[in-house]
Amino acid sequence: MSLAAVEAGAAPDPQEVVGALMRRARAAQEAFADADQARVDEAVRALAWSLYKPEHAQELATLAVEDTGLGNVPDKVIKKQRKTFGTLRDLLRAKTVGEIERDEARGIVKFAKPLGVVGAVTPSTNPGATPVNKAMMAIKGRNAIIIAPSPLGHRTTEKAVNFMREALEAIGLPADLVQILPAPITKEVTQALMSAVELVVVTGSQDNVRRAYSSGTPAIGVGAGNVPVMIDETADLDAAARKICASKIFDNATSCSSENAVVIVDAVYDAAIAALERAGGFLVDPGLKDKVVGELWKNGKLNRHLIARDAETLATAFGLPEEARRSRFFMVEETGVGRGYPLSGEKLALVLTVYRAADFEAAKAKTREILELQGKGHSIGLHTTRPERARELAEEMPVVRVLMNFAHTFGNGGGFDSGLEFTLSMGCGSWQKNSLSENLNYRHFINITHLVTPIPEDKPSEEALFGPHWTKYGK
Template identity: 75%
Template sequence: MSAGDPDGPHVESRNAVAALMLRARAAQAAFADSDQARVDEAVRAMAWAIYKPEHAEELARVAVADTGLGNVPDKIDKKQRKTFGTLRDLLRVKSVGVIEEDPAQGIVKYAKPIGVVGAVTPSTNPGATAANKAMMAIKGRNAMIVAPSPLGYTTTARAVDLMREGLAHIGLPEDLLQVLPQPVTKHLTQAMMEAVDLVVITGSQDNVRRGYMSGTPAIGVGTGNVPVIVDETADLDAAAAKIAQSKIFDNSTSCSSENAVVIVDAVYERAIAALERAGAYLCAPEKKADIEATLWHGHKLNRHLIAKDACVLARAFGLPAEAESARFFLVEEKGVGPDFPLSSEKLSLVLTVYRARDFADAKDIVRRILDHQGRGHSLGIHTANMDRARELAADLDVVRVLVNFAHTFAHGGSFDSGLPFTLSMGCGSWQKNSISENLNYRHFLNITHLVTPIPEKRPTEAELFGPHWEKYGR
């Protein structure tokens, strides 16, 4: 190959991935016939490698140092809580042999491995996301190769190393888990996507689209821009405390963090006061333009302010000195769409506030926010009226409607909700995703259906066509 050959990076990338694939195939073949007990040993070993307090702290410190995103205490909590919850979910289910029987239909389902999974992980959660996907992949008796965000490479690679050590400690092949070598380029990531048996992508929408175009079965996730409604029946202090807890967690690195709160007019002032008691600082209307100009450069978020501490934002926005002690910031807005950047995802401790005439107006505002950005992802409501929650679920194009939750914690699985623990949320066809649920272990399995005869269930022509004949004739 000549110097400057444009095919050079492609050939080098394919060769590098081919070497990883050889090791992954060998490791997966050695693991593929493991029984359920052995598989669960592997998942436990990997989980402990991440959950172990000194490891969780190490990964959190490296992540903040390398990416500049979030904060150490919350990243420790995130790694431990997500790992613990995922382990709970995985130990409750079968992934080997017969996993489901339906005698009435004559169907028995057998779980089989997919093979080698390629996982693309983001800079916002470089350790937790890799661990979460790896545990699910190994639960399915697969191998996995991780393509980290370049910004989060050191953290992801260290997380993979810790899990490899955990596997080796119990006598399993380390190469069940591998990470792409540095530098992780688009060519290298693309080569991995094309070589593996399944691609699971969390991160940029560019990577999601590339995954779907790779020719490999792919699961991607969508953009978040979560709006939550506070209506006149809500417990305002409880709602404010949950919104605050969720908004400030890891400095809003999560796509599940509230980006807008829509408050009905009847309780608007009282709800704002409750949010202020929970640590919010309400920015003066005349500061709105400065905040927008500072938080966005052109049409892109200012990377120097994403997921930064509140005091950093207060100084950057030119807010009064007392704002530096706030936990997060409220900015009032009326518009929605491209000309109103505060209606978009912010990945920062800035919460946009809308005042709605009533619930119907609040519902309309939320619909417009989601149509602008985040359609398919999720929304929340704080209410004592479940009919309103059911109406939102029936009428709006989202995968998840959360009722009276701290959104960040419940959306990706919690101990007081039935959603599975994950860091990857499918948004359905609304964001051109292949799944409309939380990524979970079932997505890492092939299923064989054993089908046996059952008593015939053949209806008559009249039973099927009768209504049509009666209404329209034969």
């Protein structure tokens, strides 16, 4: 762009902006590509500490709430440290340099190689945690990463990126292994980034996910949540209620894994509601249901002034009685599912929709109906003492994850009592046109070379393969 154009206030050319970042990223990645495993893990630790460090976590959490108005500072501090700690644990246990797997029987040895430069689109709900989480995984694969933040969260993400760059320089690595798109963030610049990198990873709006998949670059996108959780007649009701409350209220329900609906079997419905009330829930009078819906949605869209706000703010907006202001979340009873029933969808607020089901089979049917509306592929939960029911859900339901007896938010994206990988990006499979049906992890940030050597011939006879067909249908 010419000096005259700059002085005239012309918008930066997206290709020039991205081109400059890519040149620096490629130089940094090439310098890092031959690092051994110890050096790679040193870099990952440095990135993790740049966010886990208490004063940094506090500063970024405060900045995020100031800029986005979403969530709350104490929970964002916990999220940043917990996710970073868990992800670091997972990454340090993995090998991503040289030989990573050997199968003597098949004569195959696998070697990990870098991808190159990764482009990461990150959301306003987690403008500090998600960029660092993705950067740790990218660096584990010996890649460079350029982050395209949400415009609302740019200031927070820029600060997080600066912390990471300082951490890399402190251990003698190129700061340009981690970069950020400069403000103002536009669709055009983000699209240019998507086209230039070797891999795009998108967490956030479904519009961004769709644009990533159409960019011509290999892309990993994740789907929207709308988690329904069931309580059956065998559940420990108080334990279930405490877990649902802890998960629902965390960071004011910003997580895609936060419970949006609870489906309770009739036999324990009243007792379960009482347990949820003891845990901090407030059951909204049916006469105020329309008021809740009218405030939570404006012109068919979620009211941005009530998304991820505290309980007192919601109680005031909904016109609830004084006692509701001391509650931690709000329960609204519903019967229908679909576009005419907004409460059946994702709310990103401290509002839990409650359904009554005749029995477990009816609860399953209602849960499936909710998923068909929104959130299909993401996850569901079940509170029960009958593990075979959880297995039944895993066999039948169109979701990637089924969690039994968990506080959903703390198990779905990885947990110290959950075997799922720690992540802030959860794939939803083909149900939401995602390319992965698992939690995003380091394996998605490496290329694999297969060394193939001869093995004893493994060729069965025609009879062994076609025999059953010949016997049943003839030759």
